[in-house]
Amino acid sequence: MSHANAALTPVQRARIGRLVVDDGWSIAEAARFFRVSWPTAAKWSQRYLERGRSGMDDRSSRPHRSPNRTPQPLVRKIVHKRIKTRRGPVEIASLTGAPASTVYAVLRRCRLNRLSHVDVRTGDVVRRYEHDHPGSMIHVDVKKLGNIPDGGGHRFVGRQQGARNRRATPGTVRDRYRHELIGRAFVHTVIDDHSRVAYAEIHDDETAATAIGVLIRAVAWFAARGVHVEAVLSDNGSCYRSHAWRDACHDLGIRHRRTRPYRPQTNGKIERFHRTMSDGWAYSKHYNSEKARRAALPAWLHFYNHHRQHSAIGKVPPITRLNNLPGHYS
Template structure:
């Protein structure tokens, strides 16, 4: 494609050349009509005579040889420093004696010019994956949120008032922990996400035991089945509930292949880890809740918003439900 300031496009070049070749116009007259120099008019007319309409196309201006291009060995050193030490162009240039602009050009050419493209732990390029259809893989995990005392938690009312609210709640419920401290409890949110569509299912439970996780999995599979999704695999971390024999037997009973992430490698389950942050920002800490039941009752509405209305950056700004092409009536 011609650049923005080009005087002639391929179509205009053809018109100019035809005026000279077929209509007998002089180079000067044709050049004046298209506001270019006679030399330019002659160039396109000669090229039309030699190559025909194909000669009017744009050609690459890249030189056949680049003798001053950065040698491959130096490129390897630059990329190695970028991967292993996450250094910027200035620091890399200082180490190997090159201008920062040259280093930046090499990093751009190798597509590692942004640190977001590199794994922060290993320094290796990120390996992103996505399964081909809904149900091919489900991610499962558990995230925890502290329960909210009556009157609100410390995030919104401050630590001093939060302690007062916690003591009042413990006095009402009779729940006390170590050293008679108020015991508010923890909400265990079991989450399930489809790898392809990012469609999410979540439940608030009182623990993260194997029986609870299995019951959530069964209900999640039934929920996905109602939406036309047949589950084939499930991916979990190495939590005790997912390493149990009961979980293994439940997956076999459901005809699902169970896969676990590599130990100490949460990036493999990164989609659901990122969903937990979205869950915290969009639901758990999004607004003031004066008690735990108020927060719990807001979860179904937020999940509906996430699945049906919230623009997802990984899906081109569309909500997850748009990827369920097998959902009856979905496009109506």
């Protein structure tokens, strides 16, 4: 690509070629007129004669042959070690006999120099997907959280004070191991695959009846924002394998799909949302009670949907990806 101070841009090169080839100028005259050397004017004139205007662009300096390039069998061996064992360049160099610099060059050329391109659990190259419009697919799941005792949990007040708060909280029971239990909060979450807009409700169980109620209200919530839900993806939890869930999806006109067993990566978008929700809401600050934490969820969801920049969709809030929002058009 021509730099800013180049004497000849592709347009000027073509002018030299036209003057010499088409108009009969001598190479010396063209070189004097454009203030370049005779060999330069001759080169571009010859290129114009052979290839016309298309020959005026810069060509790659890469050689046609590279005899010393890393052999393909060695490249495949390096890539295999990287994907299956997630080793670094130095370790792979020890296993393959190639210099570490060569291993790193191969990994960089194959876009495997960063382990973020490789799945943490399986070692396979990460394959990302996204449905092309809102409502094409929603993801559903349940996030289980331990209830916060009155006065705060051990994360913020320490284990001793947290244990005292737990014993003093009404409704605390002991299991057979003498552990104090104050119950769990089941956060039923729904997230749109295309826009990442999220909907969530907190309940005290994860039964099929509760999950169906959340789905019905979530579909209505998305419909109020101009999104028609076409399909839903869930894991293999008991509430999602029930006949009641199947019938509810049929009544709503929604196709139901389930992930492969022991394969949470398929539902990775909502798993990543759970991590964001935990960091941004569930464990973000000191709550004096479970009631206080549950009361803070709607405000955080509004922030997530309307204000928080989402790196996976171009650093814009998820709500900006929804079409036909009420009030957008008059």
